[in-house]
Amino acid sequence: MLSESASYSIMSKTRAKYGHRLTIKDFNDMSMLGSVSEIASFLRTRTHYADALSRITESAIHRDNLEKILKRSNLKEAEQLCHFEKSIGENLFQFLLQRFEINELLTFMRFLAAGRPEEYIISLSYTVDSLTKLDLISLSKIRSAEELIKYLQNTRFSKITTLLPQNSNDTFDFSLIEFGLDRILYDNAFMMLDESFTGDVRKELRDIILARTELFDFMLIYRSKLFYSLDENAIRSGLLGYKRLFTAEIINEMISAKSSEDVLEIFRQSRYANKINRYPSNINPDKICKYLMYDFTVKKIHFSTNAPVVMLSYIFSKDIELENITKTIEGVRYGLKPEDIIKSLILPANKESD
Numbered sequence: 001m002l003s004e005s006a007s008y009s010i011m012s013k014t015r016a017k018y019g020h021r022l023t024i025k026d027f028n029d030m031s032m033l034g035s036v037s038e039i040a041s042f043l044r045t046r047t048h049y050a051d052a053l054s055r056i057t058e059s060a061i062h063r064d065n066l067e068k069i070l071k072r073s074n075l076k077e078a079e080q081l082c083h084f085e086k087s088i089g090e091n092l093f094q095f096l097l098q099r100f101e102i103n104e105l106l107t108f109m110r111f112l113a114a115g116r117p118e119e120y121i122i123s124l125s126y127t128v129d130s131l132t133k134l135d136l137i138s139l140s141k142i143r144s145a146e147e148l149i150k151y152l153q154n155t156r157f158s159k160i161t162t163l164l165p166q167n168s169n170d171t172f173d174f175s176l177i178e179f180g181l182d183r184i185l186y187d188n189a190f191m192m193l194d195e196s197f198t199g200d201v202r203k204e205l206r207d208i209i210l211a212r213t214e215l216f217d218f219m220l221i222y223r224s225k226l227f228y229s230l231d232e233n234a235i236r237s238g239l240l241g242y243k244r245l246f247t248a249e250i251i252n253e254m255i256s257a258k259s260s261e262d263v264l265e266i267f268r269q270s271r272y273a274n275k276i277n278r279y280p281s282n283i284n285p286d287k288i289c290k291y292l293m294y295d296f297t298v299k300k301i302h303f304s305t306n307a308p309v310v311m312l313s314y315i316f317s318k319d320i321e322l323e324n325i326t327k328t329i330e331g332v333r334y335g336l337k338p339e340d341i342i343k344s345l346i347l348p349a350n351k352e353s354d
Helices: 004-018 024-031 036-046 063-083 086-113 117-123 127-129 136-140 145-152 159-165 175-195 199-226 234-235 248-256 262-270 285-303 305-334 337-344 348-352
Strands: none
Touching: 004 285, 004 305, 024 036, 024 305, 024 337, 036 063, 036 127, 036 248, 036 305, 063 127, 063 305, 086 117, 086 136, 086 145, 086 175, 086 305, 117 136, 117 262, 127 136, 145 159, 159 175, 175 199, 199 234, 199 248, 199 262, 199 285, 199 305, 234 248, 248 262, 285 305, 305 337
16 A cells, blocks of 8 residues: 555646646647747757757657657657556556557557558657557557557457457458447556555546546547438447446437537536636537646646555646647647637636637
8 A cells, every 4th residue: 555655645746747837828829839849949959858859850850759759658658657656656657558558459440540651650659668568669660450469469459359350351440440449448447546546546547547548438429410311229339338427328318319419519518617607608518528637637637645655646737738739849840820710719718708
């Protein structure tokens, strides 16, 4: 069991890291820059990403390379934080690492589906390769779906082999594959929580992950009504199905709703109502979900008395920070106005308008 002093030390270290997060002023300043290289220079010289970017050549940095470096930095930071106290961090890190493994597998599959599997080696994350039990170098040498199935059979992703093309005439169904990988990720996560944690710690950790999966399901239903003409069975088959504040009745009402607007109204009348109603009605549903997770994790960072909860919440908050950086880079690259870039970000001040 984690001692009180060790728990306090971990929470203090994590909250200190959170104190170095990028501020609204940082994003305002970056939104007014003129290029990706200028943003890279800003991040290297004025933020906590200085070490991660210490070896880059700013004038030659490409958007994709910059984003990869920042993702690697977040993974290494998560590893260091989780290994600060292995008794609580090791299993959490395996959950976080699995998210990166899924990203690597999907990246390779897209190259394979496009007939260019040899190009994966260029984008391969050697940081992930050094931490994972997956052999990503061997993955890069695969040239067919049949070889990929054999490769995955002895990994924790073996269950998705039935979703891959079974013969040369089949194609990759990435919606189905991504769902299968997400299902494995969260099934493993909840199993890990049950085996590794007890009491309030397990409950808080479950709440954080359940919030992500439940909001994922809401967005899947909403988008299905907005963009596609899927029948109820097709929608239901794509849901992760984990519940936190939604009841089975609410989920059924959403699936049976006639339009995306009806789905959103059901969402606004659910047990999320008191949280959603703090945001203006013109904020789109995707941003509502991201703000819900933002507020939830920030609250846990500040007020939870359980070290694993503070750690996981902080690591999830870095996901939001990285998404904000990515959107800022894209906005500058495409010449958007600074105020329009800022409106697209998940920042406290942006809850006032869309």
